Amino acid sequence: KDKGKEAYELLQMLHAWKEQADKLSAGEISKDDYDRWRYYYPKYDTTQIWAKVPSQELSDALVEVFKDKLK
Numbered sequence: 001k002d003k004g005k006e007a008y009e010l011l012q013m014l015h016a017w018k019e020q021a022d023k024l025s026a027g028e029i030s031k032d033d034y035d036r037w038r039y040y041y042p043k044y045d046t047t048q049i050w051a052k053v054p055s056q057e058l059s060d061a062l063v064e065v066f067k068d069k070l071k
Contacts, residue, residue, distance in 0.1 A: 016047040 017038075024034040037044045054062075 012047070013042075016041075016045050019047055 020029070020034055020037050023029045024031065029037075
């Protein structure tokens, strides 16, 4: 962890892959489920939280429209 943000992110990714491989080995998921997960990683990754963030322009527009209600 103390090697920097990139190293920590890589560690998280490797952990996600190990978790799926362990599930496959334990019979918790099928080979098809594992293949779908690995072919579309990180789309089906549930070990991390992925979020889409609105553009700054949209965010600014929403703040402008609703600023009366935020007070």
